[in-house]
Amino acid sequence: MMIAFSTLVLLPILAKLVMLLGDGRHLLGLLRSFDQFASIVLEGACERVIVGDLYCDIPLGLNVIRGENVVLIGEMDMEKEELPSHMTAVSTAEIKRAQKAGRDATYLKGSMKNIMKSLDID
């Protein structure tokens, strides 16, 4: 039965991959190994954080990812554009600030909604 899984994943071995994880993170890297639970060994991994039009690649090195956290494994086509052209690369510090700003905005929206709800305003 493991053969069935192997045929699925075997093709992109050694290919550059985009991996989507259960917590919403996106990793890029080279697939080195896998098992029947879809656990993955990813070499030269980097986490690509995208906030609006800004992106940042945070290098992670060699990682083993437990299969239960894997959502999707995509094979990157080297001839296609990796990212839309309007996106700009920024430093780790800046992307973390942008992420925090996004979280704060969501929190503020949430708390405003709750205040409005408690005041019974339509």
Add this chain to the structure above:
Amino acid sequence: MLFFSYFKDLVGREVTVELKNDLAIRGTLHSVDQYLNIKLENTRVVDQDKYPHMLSVRNCFIRGSVVRYVQLPPEEVDIELLHDATRREAR
């Protein structure tokens, strides 16, 4: 086993897989396994602008545990066949 066999028969068809994280991917069903892991070819994300990460991805493997829906064209679905198979499985 029923859906494994069913998806095996659907290999080559255009499907849209909606994941539990609300990401929807359209592609040609390439293969499926006993865990209902899905491999799609010629993929494109339904709302491409919302998911810029996937721009250059044309083939992907989707873990069965994260699939919410597999959307099929209605012409391809034989209800009677599914009914019969379900009755057989239930025995």
